[in-house]
Structure formats: C-alpha cells, structure tokens
Amino acid sequence: xxxxxxxxxxxxxxxxxxxELVSYAKAVAGMTGGTVTALSIxxxxxxxxxxxGAYGANSVLSVAGVSEGLxxxxxxxxxxxxxxxxxxxxxxxxxNNTGKAIAPRLSVKLKAGxxxxxxxVPESVDPLVVSKKVFSGKAYGKVKVLSGSAILTLAQNxxxxxxxxxxxxxxxxxxxxxxxxxxxTIKDVQKQEGxxxxxxxxxVISGGRGMKSGDNWAPIEELAAVLEGATACSRxxxxxxxxxxxxxxxxxxxxxxxxxxxAFGISGAIQHxxxxxxxxxxxxxxxxxxxxxxxxxxxxxxxxxxxxxxxxISEIKAAKAQ
Amino acid sequence: MRIxxxxxxxxxxxxxxxxxxxxxxxxxxxxxxxxxxxxxxxLTRAMELKEDTSNGVSRVTVVSVGPASVEPTLRKALAIGxxxxxxxxxxxxDAHYVAAQLASVAxxxxxxxxxxxIESSDYNGSAVGGMLSEILDVxxxxxxxxxxxxxxxVTITRDIDGGKEEVSVPAPFVGVVQKGIxxxxxxxxxxxxxxxxxxxxxxxxxxxxxxxxxxQEFAMPEPKAPCKMVEADNVKELVGLLQNEAKVL
Ligand SMILES: Cc1cc2nc3c(=O)[nH]c(=O)nc-3n(C[C@H](O)[C@H](O)[C@H](O)COP(=O)(O)OP(=O)(O)OC[C@H]3O[C@@H](n4cnc5c(N)ncnc54)[C@H](O)[C@@H]3O)c2cc1C
Ligand SMILES: Nc1ncnc2c1ncn2[C@@H]1O[C@H](COP(=O)(O)O)[C@@H](O)[C@H]1O
Numbered sequence: 001x002x003x004x005x006x007x008x009x010x011x012x013x014x015x016x017x018x019x020e021l022v023s024y025a026k027a028v029a030g031m032t033g034g035t036v037t038a039l040s041i042x043x044x045x046x047x048x049x050x051x052x053g054a055y056g057a058n059s060v061l062s063v064a065g066v067s068e069g070l071x072x073x074x075x076x077x078x079x080x081x082x083x084x085x086x087x088x089x090x091x092x093x094x095x096n097n098t099g100k101a102i103a104p105r106l107s108v109k110l111k112a113g114x115x116x117x118x119x120x121v122p123e124s125v126d127p128l129v130v131s132k133k134v135f136s137g138k139a140y141g142k143v144k145v146l147s148g149s150a151i152l153t154l155a156q157n158x159x160x161x162x163x164x165x166x167x168x169x170x171x172x173x174x175x176x177x178x179x180x181x182x183x184x185t186i187k188d189v190q191k192q193e194g195x196x197x198x199x200x201x202x203x204v205i206s207g208g209r210g211m212k213s214g215d216n217w218a219p220i221e222e223l224a225a226v227l228e229g230a231t232a233c234s235r236x237x238x239x240x241x242x243x244x245x246x247x248x249x250x251x252x253x254x255x256x257x258x259x260x261x262x263a264f265g266i267s268g269a270i271q272h273x274x275x276x277x278x279x280x281x282x283x284x285x286x287x288x289x290x291x292x293x294x295x296x297x298x299x300x301x302x303x304x305x306x307x308x309x310x311x312x313i314s315e316i317k318a319a320k321a322q
Numbered sequence: 323m324r325i326x327x328x329x330x331x332x333x334x335x336x337x338x339x340x341x342x343x344x345x346x347x348x349x350x351x352x353x354x355x356x357x358x359x360x361x362x363x364x365l366t367r368a369m370e371l372k373e374d375t376s377n378g379v380s381r382v383t384v385v386s387v388g389p390a391s392v393e394p395t396l397r398k399a400l401a402i403g404x405x406x407x408x409x410x411x412x413x414x415x416d417a418h419y420v421a422a423q424l425a426s427v428a429x430x431x432x433x434x435x436x437x438x439x440i441e442s443s444d445y446n447g448s449a450v451g452g453m454l455s456e457i458l459d460v461x462x463x464x465x466x467x468x469x470x471x472x473x474x475x476v477t478i479t480r481d482i483d484g485g486k487e488e489v490s491v492p493a494p495f496v497g498v499v500q501k502g503i504x505x506x507x508x509x510x511x512x513x514x515x516x517x518x519x520x521x522x523x524x525x526x527x528x529x530x531x532x533x534x535x536x537x538q539e540f541a542m543p544e545p546k547a548p549c550k551m552v553e554a555d556n557v558k559e560l561v562g563l564l565q566n567e568a569k570v571l
Contacts, residue, residue, distance in 0.1 A: 010483065069487070072452070072462045095448070097481055100440065101464035101498070104452025107418065113534035114417065116448050129538065134445050138339045141445065142539040153448075183461045183491050187477070191485035199483070203570075227571070245502065251335065251443065252359060252501045260570040270336055281568045283560070284549070294549045299563060303554030311557040316571065319561050 001125055002034040004088035006079055007052065008098050009044045016161065016200060017094055019055045023162040024154050025092045026056025027121045035059070037086040038168065041066050041078055046170055053168030055161065061085065061173035069189075070098060071182035076105040081175035083110060083149075090128070095153035096199070103153050113145035119158040119278075136251050136274030156199060157257035158278065196230045198247065203229030204258045204279075206249065207237060208272075210265020210286060210305055214242030219309035220264065226316055232256070234266050250275035264305035268293025285309075323434035323474065323493065324381045325368045328424055328450065329399055330358040330414075330442040331392040341540045348444070348540070357395055359507070360439025362402075364497075366504035367469060368437060369403040377471040381405045383431065387414050387423045393523065400518035401510035407521070412528030421453035422531030428458060434493035435476065440465065440500040445537070455496035463491055467502030 005025035007018045025036045038057040040049055042064070049060045061082050066074070079102065083091055091106065093099035095117045107114040115130050119140075122130040128145040130152060198204065205224040207217060217231075224231045231247060238248040249256055251274035261279035265286060266272060273296055276282065284297035285305045294300045301308055333339075334354040342349055357365070365384065372379040384399040386392045387410040396407040410423040428436050436458075438451030455462035467486070468479030478489050478497065510518070552560045565571045 069489075070482075072455070072464065076456065097465040097483070100448045101452060101462065104417070104421075104449040105456040105462065107449065107534065108421070108453050108456035111532075111534070114447075114449050115535065117446055131541075132446075134537075134540070135337075135339045136335075136443060136446065137543075139341070140541045140543065141537045142541070144536045144538050145534065146536060147534045184463065185490045186487055187490060188488040189482075189485065190487075191482075195484065197484045248501075260564070260568075281564070281570045283564070294551075296546070297549045298547070298568065299560060300549045300551050301554050301557070301560060302551065308554060308557060312561070315558050315561040319565060319571065 001029065001032040001090060002037065002086060002088040003029040003090045003092060004037050004039060004083055004086045005057070005092040006039050008094065009040060009042055012042070012044050012048065014048060014051065017096070017156060018052070019161045020157070020159050021092055021094055021154060022052050022055040022057050024121070024159040026162065026164065027159070028090055028092065028152070031121065031125050037061060037082070037088060039063070039079065039082045041075065042068050049170045050168050053166050054163055056164050056166070057168040060168045060170045062170055063173050063175055066179050067182070069184065069186040070101065071184040072101050072105055074177065074179065074182045075102050076109055077177040078175045079106055080109050081177065082173060085173065089149045091149070091151045093151070093153045095155050099153045103151050107151050110149055110151070111147055112149040112151045113147045114151045114153070115143040115145065116153045117155045118152050119155050137277045155257070155278070198230045198232055198249070198254050199256055201230035202258050203227040203260045204232050204256060205229055205262050206232035206234070206266060207264045207305070208234040208266030209236050211237070212306070214240070216306060217243065219313060223262070223309060223313050223316070226313060226320070227260070229258070229260070234272050263293055263297070264309065266293055267291050268296060323379055324383060324432060325371065325379055326428055326431065326433040326436045327361065327365045327368050327382065327384045327399070327404065328436070328438045328454070329361045329365070329384050329386040329395065330439065331355050331386055331388055331395040332358045332442055332444045335359065335443055345540050346538065355395055357398055358439050358442050360441070360499055360501070362507040363501070363504045364437040364439060364499045365399055365402055365404060366508040367499070369508060370504065371469070371471055376473070378473060379471070383408065383433070385410065385424060385427050387412055387420045387528070389413060396523055397518050398510060400521045400523070401514040402508050403514060405521065407523040409523065409525050410528055411525050415533040416535045417447045417449035417453055418534045419531045421450050421457055423528055424450065424454050425457040426529045427526065428454065434474070436494065436496045438496060438498050440498055451496055451498035458496070460494050460496060461491040462496040462498060463489060464498040466497050466499045469497060469503060
C-alpha cells in the first residue's frame, strides 16, 4: 500500500513537522511494503526536496510555479492529481491549519474516508483502522475507513522523527490544473519574523492568572529564552490583554505537544488541558496543592510562581553551565 | 444576502466523558448539550453582521443534522437571534454524511456565506465545513478569525503559521471559523427566548448519502503516574529530575 505525503514549505524550507510527516508515512507504507511519495507545492530547491529522502520518501513530486498563498480548491486539485499519478491509497497531511483546510475537500474529491488528528500508525490496513483523539484528548476513538483509499491527518508532535538515511529522486510534476483559476485573493500578510512558533517549540513556558499581572512576565520570557523555548498562556491571560492572543493555548486556542510544558499559576481547567495534555512532560507550579493541574502534571511544586521562577532560572543556568 | 450557520450539538465542554459498557458508544446519561463553541461564535458574528444594516444581510438561518433531541440547541440559536432554523432529520453518521445533508440544505437557498466551526468539540473531526464546500464546489477559507462585510464584498482574516492573512473569495463560500471571529458568544436574553418559541423550525428529511468512516470503539487514555512533588525550597531537585529522569532539559 503506497502512501502520498503532502509536505508544506515555509518560505522554501521544510521543518521538523515535515520530517515527522514523512517518518509517519514511511511507517504506514512499511506495514505492507509500499512506497512513499512526497509532494511539495511551491518553490523549494532541489537539495531541500531531496532531503525528504533521508526520512523515508522514495520519491518527491515537486509542483513549482504555484503561489504560496493557500487556495483550498487549487491545492485540492493538485494533491488529487498527485494521488492519481503516484497510485497511492493513503494520503497523509498535517493536522494543522493547512491540513484542516484541504483534507476534508480531498476526502470528498477522492471519495476517501478521513481520519483527522491521528496519533499512531493504523492498527490494521485492510480494513484501515486507526486511533485518533476525541473529546479534546479526553479519550481515543478507533476509526474504520470504509472506502478504498484513506486520508490521515497527523496530530503534530505525535510521531517520532526517524532518520533512515537514503535519498529521494525529485521529479517535476505538472498536475494539469490552471493555477490562475485560484479564487482566493490574498490582500495582506502579517507574519512575526524570526520568532519561534509556539507550535514548533520543544519547550513551552506558560503562565496563568496566578502570575497576577502582565508586568510579571519577564521571568517567564527569560526561562523560555534559557531553554530556547516559546512562551504561552491561559485564556484569561490573553483575554486580559496581559499577553498576545497567539499565545493562548487550550481548546479554543493553540494545541501544542512540546517535550516540556511548564505551567506557572495555571489552575488546569479541562479546556486549558485540552491544548497541552499531549506534552511529553508537564511541570506545574501552583500555590494551591489541590489545583487540578497537578493531576495532569508529571512534576509539581506547591509554591509561589514568582518566587520559584528566579530560582529555577538560576538552577537551570547552573546545570547548563556544567 | 443570507447567511447559513451550521450548528453541531455537543456535550458541554466540562462533561465527564463516559462510554457504554462495550465501549462502542458515548454514554450521554446526564449530559448537558450545548451549541458547539465555535458555531456559537459564528452565529454571534452572523448576528453582528446582520445588525449593521449597511451589510444587507437579510436573514440568518441555522441548520443542524440530527434527531429531534437537537431541537433545544436549535431553539437556543433562535433565542440568540437566528431568524429561522432547519433540522435535517437523520442520525449524524460520519462527517461526509453530515456534509451531504448540509449541502442539500445550502443548495436550496440563496446563501452567500455559509459558516461552520473549525471542529466539533466532541469528535474533533475538523471535516464537515471543508467537505461541504467541496460538495457544493464553492471556495472555502479555513481558520477564520475575522470577517467583515462592505456591501456584498467580504473580507476575511485567516490564521496562518506565525501570523495572519487578509483574503477575499467570491460568494457563495464556506467559512470555517475559529476563536476571534467574535469576541464573546452572545447570550440569549429573556426576550430572545420568548421570541424563539414562535420562530420557524423546519424539519426536512435526510437525503441519501454515503458514509466513508465509522467510529468502532472508544478508549480512555492510560492512567498516568501520579505527579512527583518537589519542595518549593528545593528547585535544584526539580532541575535534576528534569535532566536525569524525564530527560527533557
Ligand atoms: C468553552 C470554553 C472554552 C475555553 N477555552 C479555554 C482555552 O482554550 N484555554 C484556557 O486556558 N482556558 C479556556 N477556558 C477557560 C478555562 O475554563 C479556565 O477558566 C482558564 O483556563 C483558567 O485560567 P488560569 O488557570 O490562568 O486561571 P485560574 O483558574 O484563575 O487559576 C489561577 C491559578 O493560579 C494559582 N495561583 C495564584 N497565585 C499564584 C502564585 N503566586 N503562584 C502560583 N500559583 C498561583 C491559583 O491557585 C490558581 O490555581 C475556556 C472556557 C470555556 C467555557
Ligand atoms: N450534525 C451537524 N449538523 C450541522 N452542522 C454540523 C454538524 N456536525 C458538524 N457540523 C458543522 O461542522 C463543523 C465542524 O465539525 P466536525 O467536522 O464534526 O469537527 C461544526 O463546527 C459545525 O459547524
């Protein structure tokens, strides 16, 4: 069973997520000895494209000359054409904004059942049965795909990147669609340049209402800087305007799964946990020993975040210096 | 222009999730049902757009696919301000089945803007909105955190990695909305609740449609090990544990 994996690029580059997707696609194809074709849309150079081979792509299809701005209909047509060309039965995409925008359209176009936010390789391939999170991570559901082909969107940071070595042949692919037919007009783009994205960070330092005021954020930012991580917050914190909305994590905000998530002064409401409970390790600091966050945390300190933070920064600096 | 808001009926987000003894279905005993949070925000925004008469929004219709038990949720949407409601009488099988029902409703009215939420908070499908747009063969824009109108012209803000884009697409289109589309969900006032009783709630039969997936079984996550507590005056110990035991530093 062959697999097609769509790899988005960011200004011509791939990132950790791309390698995670290819590693996952490789594992899915490996269940039946199939091959992995990676698809790239947009202008990406040859070296970057063939780098996908090191994670298990057997070949790479590259569709150049399509504008970076996402037009859901156009991208759907291109990916559908690549499915046909590669003969793949399974399509893998990321469960990020882009994947969520196009995977459902592809499901209709290809008549392929969609399982979104999967966290592991399928437990069987014929029929295809795969586990996904439901109820915002409170439970898992086993989805059986009833159609001949399937679409899986992978929850970010849920599959180990696997560098297998090897290289992939890159082929320019002409999907036979009219790029000028795109109906989405992009009028303006605002991007934060040079800032580590919350969803890409391995370490996330987060603060809640227990931080008392937006003026108390310097140690959170410092700790994030020391650990080369990103900063996040609970919803009331962004509602209060203490922190920008991009930082709000949880059911209605960003969903993240870093290796380390540190929560300072966050009570651990179910809606907050929905955004962070897939983190590999959770550390909580809270003055209330009965705060629900301790039920989800791996390590905890009952104490004042404003006192613990400076000590933690100096201890981590000391440990790093060794 | 008319606006259609697709409403998913979901358990209250604080619900303690339980399944039937054989784990094949959700146990809805004692569950409070609500309008899916993103759909509630979409409806709120639709009402705001209608109230600014310069936008020329003539009606806001809500639609839900489900059995009679979803009607209280549709009444809530009417109480918030929707002009009329449609219930497609069918069990919401999978996302494809639901999208096909919505497409049949959307195709029978002159809706310029069709709004869906980014996901249902129960099954987290993130699927119905996109599927609906493909079935209707109209443009879609996802991850919408802002929508303004200037006459017939609609300007959309969508989230992209690390930023935002301002885009436009011609109507009719499907907008898949998330947080930010409205500040706070609008709460039904007493007057709205009274009026909702008299507003039309039309029940239409389901059309034939394929299901492409089936949820076979549910499972609860493995219980996690208890939290290891460290004394507040021993931060060094925590750093040691993170380095040597969790290996995350
Ligand atoms: C539909 C819906 C969606 C929601 N979505 C989200 C979401 O996406 N994300 C989200 O975060 N919330 C969300 N919420 C809100 C959520 O229910 C909680 O209200 C919110 O997460 C609480 O934020 P908090 O932990 O910062 O504040 P609080 O609950 O007020 O907790 C503050 C904590 O800080 C502790 N504390 C106080 N002083 C100190 C100190 N000096 N040092 C250390 N600890 C201290 C307190 O003991 C307390 O536990 C949602 C709610 C609803 C209804
Ligand atoms: N049964 C339903 N009836 C009407 N709209 C629905 C239904 N299920 C999902 N939707 C819409 O599709 C969005 C995404 O849902 P889902 O694909 O189930 O995550 C929801 O926010 C609703 O707007």
